Amino acid sequence: GQSLEQPSEVTAVEGAIVQINCTYQTSGFYGLSWYQQHDGGAPTFLSYNALDGLEETGRFSSFLSRSDSYGYLLLQELQMKDSASYFCAVREGTGGFKTIFGAGTRLFVKA
């Protein structure tokens, strides 16, 4: 069956670096995405990896290893506003239109 595994909670200190891992088991893999969701808000798109390697966007980076069915989101220079839930999501199926989300990782950033 299809599944995505990510830690339920991560706590880190302001200014630190944190890595949120995601392993997946799906069919017809097209790419791995990451979304951020603040309490009471809608998910917002952060990044997408279709090929192996690291993609960097400002303080956030995302990595994919297709052979390991594994990816991670790296957040640097953590700020209090980064406290949120982070979801990995896989595009799969015929045409890659179907998206499956993980259960989410709640990140707590402490002062």
Next chain:
Amino acid sequence: DVKVTQSSRYLVKRTGEKVFLECVQDMDHENMFWYRQDPGLGLRLIYFSYDVKMKEKGDIPEGYSVSREKKERFSLILESASTNQTSMYLCASSLGLAGGGAQFFGPGTRLTVL
């Protein structure tokens, strides 16, 4: 900016009622999605549509149907609401394969079925 709007932020319905949730996007996106979000379960795909009048089942379509008569509008229908359909419902749209298929979400509708 992409804008996805949903007809209601909060909705309270009774068991057995027919419920319509409306979603409209203004960026001419081909693909639209309906998810429900429950604590600890993340977002679960109910239905998606990759073109007008086209629909595909997601992982949890039971008890739901959808309608897409116009490109900008995607409706979710609960034929006979039940208490286990109490949830946050999120609509999203995307350009498709372009841009990595980034999905843009509406603010959500919190539905309570009594």
